[in-house]
């Protein structure tokens with residue numbers, strides 16, 4: 254049994270066949286899903302899908318690449334949503350230094366305000382850290398939270414260790430399936446297994462064997478096999494350990 258710790262099930266790419274996608278995942282043992290939001294406008298949809306489909310948990314947050322569409326009052330709206338008590342985490346939040354059209358200072362402001370909310374509600378966070386690991390770590394030191402997941406992790410060994418030391422698990426998925434992703438594959442092979450969780454990030458980051466296709470949560474079962482091969486262990490161990498890690502990181506029911 255696998256947990257997909259990062260699935261954008263509300264994405265338009267799934268509008269035509271959402272139930273089929275979830276069933277296909279469950280059929281191959283991917284039975285639980287964590288659905289992060291990316292802006293205030295999609296929180297209700299994420300909550301509804303989470304309630305509709307078995308095995309789902311959800312998070313509320315404002316993604317760094319969506320801050321251009323956000324306004325400062327959205328932090329107050331997010332506080333109201335978190336006060337409902339349905340979200341397991343604040344996410345997807347963080348920083349992204351790859352997309353240049355988003356003002357870094359504006360990203361920083363939303364990230365810091367959301368770290369404060371995570372502290373206020375004592376919730377873990379689901380982090381987006383693309384090309385911004387050190388800046389994310391800097392703000393985590395100033396605003397310590399109770400841990401969570403650094404999703405689609407693509408940093409150095411030292412940065413990985415810094416997240417682990419702050420109580421974080423690191424998310425691995427489609428990127429690990431590419432032979433050319435040497436750094437990510439080396440991390441997946443060598444980090445302590447207790448620090449790793451599996452994720453699809455579907456519909457994004459499709460695996461090497463379907464690089465042009467829509468990614469799907471069912472692929473998490475294959476990602477587990479790739480991880481097992483990279484580490485030279487059996488897939489049952491990967492399943493049990495990564496599942497326990499996800500449950501611990503987000504305080505999910507066992």
Ligand SMILES: [Zn+2]
Pocket residue numbers: 259261289345454
């Ligand atoms: Zn995401």
